[in-house]
Amino acid sequence: MPNNKIGGHYSQAYDEELQQAVDRLVDMGGLVLQQLRDSMAAFTTADVVLAKQVKKGDRQVNSFEVDIDEHCLDILARRQPAATDLRLVLSVLKSINDVERIGDQAKRIAKTLLKDEQGSRPSAEQLAELNGMSAKVQLMLQHALLAFQQIDADKALNVLREDKAIDDDYSRIMQQSLSAMMHDSQQISVSLQISNVAKALERVGDHSRNICQHAIFLSKGRNVAHLNDDELQQIVEKKRD
Template sequence: MPNNKIGGHYSQAYDEELQQAVMRLLQMAGLAQQQLSDALTAFTSADLALAKQVKAADRKVNNFEVDISEHCLDILARRQPAAGDLRLVLAVLKSINDVERIGDLAKRIGKVLLKEEPGNRPQQSQLDELAVMGQKALQMLQRALVAFEKIDADEALDVLREDRAIDDDYARIMQQSLTMMMHDARQISISLQVSHVAKALERVGDHARNICEHTIFLSKGRNVAHLSDDELQQVVDKKRD
């Protein structure tokens, strides 16, 4: 559905080009979300065939990035957007980079399984923890994309704070993996698998947070990279001049 916050020009074609940039981003993100979900399912269930599909799907996500980038560059060259239109194009360009990286991280999770030695599987409790962490990352990504689509700075701020829970999960899993390796050298290979997957999920949370920051930039007209959560709150609360 077209966003009435986007466009409003005399040229309907221009409005459609801006809307299309956002819709393509959301389509690309949908592929990356499915890729990540499949990667988690593959790893936790030892589904080698699905892991190979995850690896192959990365090309589609990459092709989307190229297509959207070219579309946005064409808008910049032909339309010479300003103010909110310019911020929209820049926010889409930044966001597709984050989505592409999420696709890469999903592929990395699939490759961890494909490189796994037969019979060298994590314990069910470890797999369960990764599954919970993965669902948090997927939910955060979904909510971040909804906030972007609505250009909702308040929602984006709420979502980016969810990254703390993912970071906490990562720290706990890494500590557990380190403890297991120190007490039993036979656990080193398994613990490294778990650590690699946990790190990938932690990075997914970071990229989802970035998308939220792009949304705040789009809504409020201020670059908010590297700001603390309290500083972000002040930006979101401040009305545009």
């Protein structure tokens, strides 16, 4: 979807190059989101074939990152962007790193199954807990990519707040896993699997949060890394002079 906040230059080709950078980021995000869905489906159903496909698909994610990186570097070299254009290119470069890391977490989930495919399996209740957390994570990633695509600081701020529910799920699942290991040594293998998947999902939430921060930086021109939600809200709500 073309972004009407990108453009207005003397060169239509330049406008298209900037738009392509954002579009390719969103496409890469879509690929990674599918990787995440497939990895969770593989883990939930013990589908070794699908898990291997996810692991293999990580190469495509890496290729995507290299392609976008080269596209952005080409813009920097030839166009020498300034102000908003420079922020856009830098934000895309930062965001593709987070998207690639999300792809790594999807691979991590797939490898969790592959490392112990003949071992004990989590219960239906435990899998339901993980899938509930995964659904929130996937939605957060979708919303983060949309906020970036639309350069919408308000949407990005709303998405940032979704991370609290994910952190709460992570804490609960980890506590349950630790308790299970302490009370039954036979649960150690299963608990380690659950902990590994939950940690991967928690990291996806963190990287989605980073993408939102990049969107706010792009929209507001302020570096918002390491700020809390209240500080972010003040920046988002502040109008330009």
